[in-house]
Amino acid sequence: MDKNKILLKGMVLPMTGPKDFFARGEVAIEAGKILSVGPEGSAPQGWVPDAEYGGPDFLIMPGLINGHTHAGMTLLRSYADDLPLMEWLQEKVWPFEAKLTSDDIYWGTKLCILEMILSGTTTLVDMYFAMHKVAKAVDESGFRAVLSRGMVGTGPATELAYNQSKELIENWHGKADGRIKVMVAPHAPYTCPPDFLKRAIKLAEEYGVGINTHLAETKVEVDDITKQYGKSPIRLMEEVGLFTRPVVAAHCVHVDEQEIELLAKYKVGVIHNPESNLKLASGVSPVTRMLEAGVTVGLGTDSACSNNNLDLFGEMRSAAFLQKVSCGSTALPAYQALELATVQGAKALGLENLGQLKPGFKADVILLNMHQPHLYPRHDVVAHLVYAAHGSDVQTVIIDGNVVMENRQVLTIDSEKIMAEVQSRAEQIKERLTAGTEQS
Numbered sequence: 295m296d297k298n299k300i301l302l303k304g305m306v307l308p309m310t311g312p313k314d315f316f317a318r319g320e321v322a323i324e325a326g327k328i329l330s331v332g333p334e335g336s337a338p339q340g341w342v343p344d345a346e347y348g349g350p351d352f353l354i355m356p357g358l359i360n361g362h363t364h365a366g367m368t369l370l371r372s373y374a375d376d377l378p379l380m381e382w383l384q385e386k387v388w389p390f391e392a393k394l395t396s397d398d399i400y401w402g403t404k405l406c407i408l409e410m411i412l413s414g415t416t417t418l419v420d421m422y423f424a425m426h427k428v429a430k431a432v433d434e435s436g437f438r439a440v441l442s443r444g445m446v447g448t449g450p451a452t453e454l455a456y457n458q459s460k461e462l463i464e465n466w467h468g469k470a471d472g473r474i475k476v477m478v479a480p481h482a483p484y485t486c487p488p489d490f491l492k493r494a495i496k497l498a499e500e501y502g503v504g505i506n507t508h509l510a511e512t513k514v515e516v517d518d519i520t521k522q523y524g525k526s527p528i529r530l531m532e533e534v535g536l537f538t539r540p541v542v543a544a545h546c547v548h549v550d551e552q553e554i555e556l557l558a559k560y561k562v563g564v565i566h567n568p569e570s571n572l573k574l575a576s577g578v579s580p581v582t583r584m585l586e587a588g589v590t591v592g593l594g595t596d597s598a599c600s601n602n603n604l605d606l607f608g609e610m611r612s613a614a615f616l617q618k619v620s621c622g623s624t625a626l627p628a629y630q631a632l633e634l635a636t637v638q639g640a641k642a643l644g645l646e647n648l649g650q651l652k653p654g655f656k657a658d659v660i661l662l663n664m665h666q667p668h669l670y671p672r673h674d675v676v677a678h679l680v681y682a683a684h685g686s687d688v689q690t691v692i693i694d695g696n697v698v699m700e701n702r703q704v705l706t707i708d709s710e711k712i713m714a715e716v717q718s719r720a721e722q723i724k725e726r727l728t729a730g731t732e733q734s
């Protein structure tokens with residue numbers, strides 16, 4: 295049945311302000327958009343839904359936005375852990391990635407999307423390679439994504455990556471019923487020299503798209519760039535003109551006061567990845583200070599290789615705890631942590647009409663089943679969402695007005711097939727690594 299008109303009933307947290315909450319509310323959806331949000335009975339009179347979801351024990355909120363990941367890297371989950379950073383990268387991650395085929399990345403991305411839907415995420419931002427396969431996986435799954443072909447600005451693969459970035463924009467920007475947007479992705483200041491960064495900026499300008507990059511992730515990066523160019527990564531990015539485009543910058547862990555002012559001034563969308571920063575011992579990003587200074591901060595998981603799950607509920611909790619341990623127990627309160635994964639995330643990515651439940655906004659909505667032992671008593675459901683809930687509490691997921699998960703059954707992806715494919719492909723990649731064979 296075509297579920298063009300959907301009515302959701304339950305507790306409604308529209309993320310339009312800390313006081314906005316309907317204990318017995320409803321959300322009406324029509325033609326992929328939110329039609330109305332309010333207390334029970336607020337849907338337009340005479341309006342008849344095709345389907346109805348929820349009930350008194352359900353909580354309705356915007357779908358979560360994962361602002362930074364490398365979807366294909368689900369294939370590396372638990373392949374390399376607990377190692378020194380450079381050993382992890384040079385001896386494990388890069389050799390494994392060198393053996394990945396574009397089909398491997400397609401299946402790895404499907405697994406990533408499957409896990410995200412099951413944990414209430416409805417938008418992902420990806421930076422990787424074989425992005426035409428990533429786009430295909432996103433399109434088929436009914437997911438929403440900002441996609442970018444990661445480019446390293448030195449070495450033999452540079453031109454290929456540059457051309458593939460161009461192709462990705464031409465073939466996929468605005469496609470999949472508008473669910474896919476494309477950005478240009480110079481990987482990081484330490485992999486892209488200024489001349490190449492300028493080319494990337496020009497490319498983004500030419501197509502009118504944004505830029506997705508890693509910035510100020512580790513102290514080593516800041517020290518090396520400062521030594522090489524006489525200025526920090528963020529100041530160098532300002533000098534080369536990166537901030538003349540809309541920029542999404544993952545990490546921003548090592549930033550000083552002046553740099554925070556620059557991030558605010560140029561409206562850079564910072565994506566905080568607390569668990570990746572913890573696991574790789576990158577440091578604590580000054581999120582509280584950035585928010586005070588007016589910087590837009592979204593939330594990301596980074597890849598399944600440095601996290602190792604893609605559950606944004608856990609990520610919100612980690613973000614809050616990390617600020618508390620560094621700034622005090624009142625830092626990053628629960629509602630603010632939720633904002634990072636919804637309204638702030640949408641703003642950081644320049645995605646309009648997303649991240650809040652408002653009439654006219656895109657219908658990316660999740661329903662959580664709150665009738666569970668770890669979610670009683672209900673003194674404060676916002677606190678529950680950040681400090682007690684899990685992604686697995688999400689029951690139903692709607693993206694662009696389409697039901698993609700119903701009662702924890704993902705409708706757009708064959709879960710069993712994906713898990714079997716990924717397992718067998720991961721084993722084959724390991725065999726190719728051991729055999730040292732080249733993969734075409």
Ligand SMILES: [Zn+2]
Pocket residue numbers: 362363364508544596597
């Ligand atoms: Zn990353």
